[in-house]
Amino acid sequence: MTDKATILIVDDAPSNIQILAAILKKTFHIKVATNGSDCLKIATTEPKPDLILLDVEMPDMNGYEVCERLMGDEKKPIPIIFVTGRNNDGDEEKGLNLGAVDYITKPISPAIVLARVKTHIELKQQRDAFEVMAMHDQLTGIYNRHYLIEAAQHKIARATRHKQPLSLLMLDIDHFKAVNDTYGHSKGDEVLQEVSQVLKTQNRTEDVVARFGGEEFIILLDQCDSDSAEQKSQYLRKTIEELNPSGIKITISIGIAQLNQTGDSFDDLLKRADLAVYQAKDQGRNCVVVG
Ligand SMILES: [Mg+2]
Structure with missing residues (x-):
């Protein structure tokens, strides 16, 4: 005790x-x-x-x-x-x-x-x-996918009920496989930990910051439309670009989806954000796309 x-x-x-x-x-x-x-x-x-x-x-x-x-x-x-x-x-x-x-x-x-x-x-x-x-995710200490799904359902239901904006950010570390291949998996883990800390500390306590899998993260922003989410994302993108975790230069691609007040589900949001990440990768990575 x-x-x-x-x-x-x-x-x-x-x-x-x-x-x-x-x-x-x-x-x-x-x-x-x-x-x-x-x-x-x-x-x-x-x-x-x-x-x-x-x-x-x-x-x-x-x-x-x-x-x-x-x-x-x-x-x-x-x-x-x-x-x-x-x-x-x-x-x-x-x-x-x-x-x-x-x-x-x-x-x-x-x-x-x-x-x-x-x-x-x-x-x-x-x-x-x-x-x-x-x-919580064991490696990074931020929320895990299991918690994210539960929290997202509550937040989406509330935002829909009160007609409030909500945005989902999907963040993916660019060329992460190369980090693991070049520097080894323990360095890769350190990178994930440092990036997680930045994402966690650069967000409000009410925002859910979760590791979704591998090098992919999700942030749920309450009371936040896609314009504000884009500003926020640009700031995060820049912060990560300057972070040099474990001395390794990395960048992230970010896809944004704002909740439609027409019965959008978590899966719908996720799909749009995922598509936006693809577009960001297509556009040369280290950028933000609003889906
Ligand atoms: Mg008595």
Whole structure:
């Protein structure tokens, strides 16, 4: 564990919160709430807690309702452990069916609370790490094709709904095979890494910069029409031309496609950008073509 994880303790009885906090505070950051609506507020505000210890019996909104609300809203819900005085199988089953990861009955045993919380925090951290790994390209650290496709679908749907411009840039390193053949694959990898860093740092955080495959990259630009995308592309093209990654002179060809508000799909955009890259290669490379 690098950073201390944060546990949100929710109980209408402050004495119960104190008992749990005393057990956990050496190992974790603690946040507290004494009712369901405060819990929902804290659980949906960044930085979100990593785990919730949730009392079942509370006035107004009980723990089951809180759990249901949290599970319903989130794509990736925060793990919840119920803490309750009820100890029959039906209640435990109900809690687990709602999506809770565990169920602890009062009176609590400090050692068991600590052990279970630690276990579920470790599982969550492994899940988070795996998720980060699954959406990034191993070599360059930027987003991978898998993540790009998912992000593109969301962004295209949103841009179409709000009638906002969106542009896709396809960037291809010119004569990259020659780089590998001349300098070796490890040099080639360094070039890909340096180019990726430039593409990533020269774009806004909301833009998706991904390695699409081999020496091919895709950038999705929100709220950006093809004119702005062309300016941006010219700037990137020039920056790469001057980069000399690992002392090797390289250039890129860029194809641009702007989203048509007439039911364009990611594949449509991709095809137009791909065609534009071909034209850029045809025109002698190291240039930008709007498709
Ligand atoms: Mg209670």
